[in-house]
Amino acid sequence: xxxxxxxxxxxxxxxxxxxxxxxxxxxxxxxxxxxxxxxxxxxxxxxxxxxxxxxxxxxxxxxxxxxxxxxxxxxxxxxxxxxxxxxxxxxxxxxxxxxxxxxxxxxxxxxxxxxxxxxxxxxxxxxxxxxxxxxxxxxxxxxxxxxxxxxxxxxxxxxxxxxxxxxxxxxxxxxxxxxxxxxxxxxxxxxxxxxxxxxxxxxxxxxxxxxxxxxxxxxxxxxxxxxxxxxxxxxxxxxxxxxxxxxxxxxxxxxxxxxxxxxxxxxxxxxxxxxxxxxxxx
Numbered sequence: 001x002x003x004x005x006x007x008x009x010x011x012x013x014x015x016x017x018x019x020x021x022x023x024x025x026x027x028x029x030x031x032x033x034x035x036x037x038x039x040x041x042x043x044x045x046x047x048x049x050x051x052x053x054x055x056x057x058x059x060x061x062x063x064x065x066x067x068x069x070x071x072x073x074x075x076x077x078x079x080x081x082x083x084x085x086x087x088x089x090x091x092x093x094x095x096x097x098x099x100x101x102x103x104x105x106x107x108x109x110x111x112x113x114x115x116x117x118x119x120x121x122x123x124x125x126x127x128x129x130x131x132x133x134x135x136x137x138x139x140x141x142x143x144x145x146x147x148x149x150x151x152x153x154x155x156x157x158x159x160x161x162x163x164x165x166x167x168x169x170x171x172x173x174x175x176x177x178x179x180x181x182x183x184x185x186x187x188x189x190x191x192x193x194x195x196x197x198x199x200x201x202x203x204x205x206x207x208x209x210x211x212x213x214x215x216x217x218x219x220x221x222x223x224x225x226x227x228x229x230x231x232x233x234x235x236x237x238x239x240x241x242x243x244x245x246x247x248x249x250x251x252x253x254x255x256x257x258x259x260x261x262x263x264x265x266x267x268x269x270x271x272x273x274x275x276x277x278x279x280x281x282x
Contacts, residue, residue, distance in 0.1 A: 102196055126209050
């Protein structure tokens, strides 16, 4: 007969270990997964959302000590796992295993719609949105759509001008924690997202996703007017101005407007040169 225990106020069931009759395994009363008693206590943090292990460098919390140790390598730049084919090094064994697929050509993740194969599940998820475009949550201010409600909540802070997440290095403030984390890498120069095809590293996952389309030749963003397609939304936005003739970048000195930010920067140099010349003449 099974015994019922109480660990951290969560019910646990003792189960018999088929391989070793003397060793007890414990089943989680929430999800049913089986662990040794020590591992079960750690596992409970997933359900309770507890993160008792904190990074001494950036303060990020983790539910397991092993996850903290893996994270800490981002700060130390330690990469103990090496590819025996090309010599590229990795901070996590899982990343090395994923990397091996470049050499083996393995693409275990397949799109249910078009059967296209991918070496990583993350790349499949990005690709799958080109078929579904599921964005059920819409901003009632600007109409921007999101696939998750928490992303929409974070977006609302832009309209409210709320920036509750400050950088402790330069004190710049951000509307979301993810934007703060991305910004913080400009101080640490961390680039934790690596392309498994060309090995180029990126500071944000979104930049990696955009870059990855240069390999897959995917262009999921289409112009409503001329139907020209683009690999990233920012390029579509720039292109759209050829139809609308919008000039959103304005000179603070003379008020001249430009379609592109780079053109405004070039224009501003004229005022800087003129100001320097006037000072010299004075």
